Amino acid sequence: MKRSGGWAGFLTGAVFAAIVLWSFATSDMELSRLLSAGPRIVEFLSRMMPPDPTVVTEIVDGTAETLRIAILGTLGAVILSVPLGLAASETMAPPVIHRSVRTLLALIRAIPLLLVAMLMVGAVGLGPMPGIIAVAFHATGMLGKFYAEAIDGVTRAPIEALESAGAGRLARLRHAIWPQMAPVVARDTIFRFELNLRESLILGIVGAGGIGFYIQTYVRSFQYDKAASVTLAVILLVIAIEGMNVALRRHFS
């Protein structure tokens, strides 16, 4: 037993070693290149210094566009997620429907946002529109699932009580189901908006609008000092969003 365990351990180690060696062999990783890159990195960074403050208008415009992408993307996701969430809920839809819709939502979640954004740029051209569509599509994968869970998490007893009192289906949905799921839906939507805002910052790198677009533009045109300003702005925005997230978590827990 112990002997075979030792063999198994040796074999596992050998496999891992082979995987790592294979990765080096095919990745063009040379230590010499990394060392000689030192001065180049210093030069690159020095060209970013000092950051060019004249791009403040672009930063403000880009941030506003990112915000618009996140807002409209979230709105689109909410509109798509309400019917999909209903269809994915165990209590509202028969098994065939809710299982297939759940699989669909999982597939949507599995496609990276940047990939969707690139495809959308190809389909509708540069600008905020592909970003909005990509965010709406990508966020629906998560929001639809969360809405379904909000519906399924509702307590049944008050619904049955209203049915016993003669209240119709719509009245039960409005007065027994909705009051129970509304806070969950609000929380999930706000958290998804925060995530959308975070993800929209870099959408511009693939041409889908927002502040990330300026990073890409300035790096490609070798205006590293301007790129540095925009990068700093993005870092500050990420910190601000992180603060928002902490505040939200405190509020909702």
Place this chain on the structure above:
Amino acid sequence: MTRVVDIDDLDFAHAGADLPALEGVGLGVEAGEAVVLLGPSGAGKTTLLAILDGRLHGWTGRVSVLGRPLSPDAPPPAAARPDIGFIFQEFALVERSSVLRNVLNGRLGRMSTFAALLGRHSVHDLDVAHQAMADCGIGELTHRRVDSLSGGQRQRVAIARCLAQEPRLILADEPVSNLDPARAGEILTLITRAAAKRGATTIFSSHQPELALRVASRVVGMTVGRIAFDHPVGDVSEQEIAALYRNVAQDWPIEAELRLVQ
């Protein structure tokens, strides 16, 4: 005069259960009575009340409520349901809504689909709701959220919602089992008085005989899905009541075990 409740030879078994929940039950209740169903857990009280409320199907026999025969496999028409009020053991309130909203929920069955969806209540609806809350002693809690209330207060909200329905028959399943004895007495008195004031008939279940006998006009004893006795409240003997519970302690488990062995 037609009876409020007329049950004849009612049988019911829960899916997959070895013992029937109700067996050969017959019961007639006249308008204005306050009937208590006494008996231990598993006697069939909850099952019987759920059938009368039109929520439980798959039974056999004949059941009429308020002069309308119930279907054994479909809920009553929506228009008939507000006439039968139900007070649930676990209250079944919408926790995040206000007291008033929960009480007004009792009116939804008497409104048009559209008005009910939008919650556009008439002045009459509000009057009925406020009267129900006043009768239940929760007039000052109108705008409180239910999840901020105590158990006793919640039970009063549940009763007010039922009264707001303006039911002709009030069914209550163990309405005081979650309350201490002092509160339980108050609540049972409240239900039967409010029902009497509105000319409604009451059927409630309880396993606290001493409290129930103080407010009921008639006592129906149940064990293992059968009616053991059925008397006006003055004719019930302590021995009869004690026998209901003794059966559980001795005979029932043996009978159940024998059936399980088979």
